[in-house]
Amino acid sequence: MTLRLYSTLGHAKRDFQPLVPGKVSIYVCGVTPYDVTHLGHAFSYVQFDTLRRYLTWLGNDVRYVQNITDIDDDMIMVSKRQGGRPIPEIRDENDAIFRNDLDRLNVLRPTVYPFATDHIPQIIDSTAKIVGRGRGYQVGGDVFFEAATFPNYGQLNGVTIAELAKRENPESKREYKKRGPLDFLLWQEVDPGDPSWDSPWGLGRPGWSIECTAMSMAHLGDQVDIHGGGRDLVFPHHENEIAQAETVSGAHPFCGWWMHNGMLQLDGVKMSKSLGNLVLARNLLKDFEADHLRLYLLSNHYRADANYTDGELQALGERYERLKLAATSEGAAGPAEAGGALAAEFGAAIDDDFDVPAALDVLDRAAVRVLAGSAAPGDAATLRSLLAILGFAFAGAKGPATGHLSPSPV
DSSP, rough: OOOOEEEETTEOOOEOOOSTEEEEEEEEOOOOOOOOOOOOHHHHHHHHHHHHHHHHTTOOOOEEEBBOSSHHHHHHHHHHHHHSSHHHHHHHHHHHHHHHHHTTTTTOOOSSSBBGGHHHHHHHHHHHHHTTTTTTEEETTEEEEEEEGGTTTTTTSSSSSSTTTTTTOOOOOOOGGGSSOOOEEEEOOOOTTTOOBOOOTBEEHHHHHHHHHHHHHHHOSEEEEEEEEEEGGGGIIIIHHHHHHHHHHHOSOOOOEEEEEEEEETEEEEOOTTOOOOOHHHHHHHTOHHHHHHHHTTSSOSSOOOETTTTHHHTHHHHHHHHHHHHHHGGGGOOTTTTTTHHHHHHHHBTTTHHHHHHHHHHHHHHHHHHHSSOOOOHHHHHHHHHHHHHHHHOOSSSGGGGEEEEEEE
């Protein structure tokens, strides 16, 4: 069976075919490290880490880019709140905590881990091209993208510009300067004393969406196979990325598959720093093994909203111990049956829009058979190898948790 992935653009599952056979480019929107990260971030990055591992196992050379947004309103606000503490200090402190969490969860390190502030020249160049092609305009020290000039604006969300204009827009700023309600900042003038860079439009700093566009194009080229992130980024961030990238490069489509993970909720409410309803991965890791937490995160389909409640990790305890025991049993040390029935059943599940929960059900049933002594010859070893594909350190998966710090899982 061929891997079929759902793309938000078109709202359908399609056979996955990268632009260059055997090479897959992935860009996943990273964090803004102005504060601690939470279990919702871990959910997203564990999911995309597992997709990356599976694509590599299928024989692809995967280049995975995940950015850091280290200049934006929140970073500046926290800096001021902390008495003018330098933003790089705030970034590095929170980023170190974030990376440590992902290392413990055995999330492979990105091939490239770019900071927005290291890409100011590319951002300025992209902004200049957008203006030069008639889709950007300057008002004072601000430069806006004029959404109505991009014919396909709204395609990712599957609605018209008029419908989008009715939605809440977290990127909407300086309304009194804009030509249209969906126009968004590419470059913005700053308050005195705020971080700034010189540009053709005066001292200023980037808008939000142009940062990711510039970083993606700098490290993956004009087009990308998979662009990932939380579903809350579909509008306006990812809609804006399409408009920017296709204007700058002229290449269409900017991205082949837009993959958006669901939101992790706490008792039915989306986890967010602004609401303060956070569950931190590092706190859970005080009481549970990292692979146990990874199992919980992968037990939810990547596109579904997961609702964390007390007791859920404990409820997975028997399954976790069963998988771990079967994968480390005496028979698991032998050669895996790559073409056997177990591997085929696993592949059929995961190839259907990356249905890892269904694949885990397959592996759990196999673990029951292994421990009962009724498994087919080679199934214990195959079980171990398939759990390694999903990134479990107890099954020998390469990654930071097993001392493998290279970005590649092989």
